[in-house]
Amino acid sequence: MIFLPYAKRHLCDLHFSRMFERRVKKTFRERAMAKKGEKVVVSLSGGKDSSVLLYSLKLLQQDLPMELAALTVDEGIGRYRSAGVENAKRECERLGIEHHMVSFQDEIGSSLDAIMEKSSVNTPCSYCGIIRRYIINRQARRLGADRLAVGHNLDDTAQTILMNIMRNEPQRLARLGRPLVDHSMLVPRMRPLMRSPENEIVAYAKLKGIVVLEKSCPYQQFAYRRRVRGMLESMENEHPGTKFKILNSFLEMEEMLHRSYSGDATIDECRECGEPCSHGICKFCSLITPLLGKS
Ligand code: SF4
Secondary structure, eight states: EETTTTTTTOHHHHHHHHHHHHHHHHHHOOOTTTOOOOOOEEESSSSHHHHHHHHHHHTTTTTTTEEEEEEEEEETTTHHHHHHHHHHHHHHHHHHHHHEEEEEHHHHHSSSHHHHTSSSSHHHHHHHHHHHHHHHHHHHHHTSEEEEOOOOOOOOOOOOOOHHHHHHHHHHHHSSSSSSSSSSTTOOOEOOTTTTTTHHHHHHHHTTTOOOOOOOOOTTTGHHHHHOOOOHHHHHHTTTTHHHHHHHHHHHHHHHHHHHHHTTTTOETTTOOOOEESSSSSSSIIIIIHHHHHH
16 A cells, blocks of 8 residues: 555555564654653644544553543634644544644634734744743643643654754754753653654555645745755655665764763753743743733
8 A cells, every 4th residue: 555665665554554563662662752751732723633643642552551641722813723723623633532632812812813913023943832832831830740742743753853953953952852951840751653644644644534624824935944855855766765765874873972962951941931841931931922012
């Protein structure tokens, strides 16, 4: 049912499913993503990645008893988000997983659409990312999460690695796998799908009856990431396995990077809101709060 160009292998649906599940399990185990009895909150947008992540963690729960819950953030992006929210609810019901919902509107008093309409910001994804990370960390902590699971796949991870290099941000790269320092208010993130290519996630979702939404976010066109993605796609087509090689190079350097940058790293509490941040005032308070005043 699928050809894997990087491995030069054709697989039937049974062998593909087994390979996919083994890879997620291996990633989870090797990177010690959660301990027995811990509470894992899945950041569930309702898109294919986070829905497959939820399904995969439910399967893993048979071997590693952990508490699972899902958290969906409604950013308030036209009709695009409502389909994702519905999908998220459906998947949680189907798998019997506790589901929590929060929205930008309820948490910060404004939707992403309203912020974009009333401001001159031309990089919606950076602003959306700051708000989402802020809300998700705070909410996951309120839910008593030990870990926050995010659906970043191999493509996302390879893009992030390249973007950090292209922007000369080695410190950000050093904390891609785990935080440079632990802080009780910062819920550590895990990426069990970091070795799963996006097209294989789509194929696996279809095999397992998970709805794959066709529409993408209307703001996506502005993303710097989109350009990096295009570049990586053409490299992968010409040289299958490029994305795995980027990830594996990072994993080889991960410990060294972590050692180099963790010595100087500190986590403060924001002097405005008390949430964890790296310097005095968090990005939410310095970049977003002034926009909320305007909107
Ligand atoms: Fe937010 Fe950008 Fe993702 Fe849209 S594409 S949900 S604006 S980060």
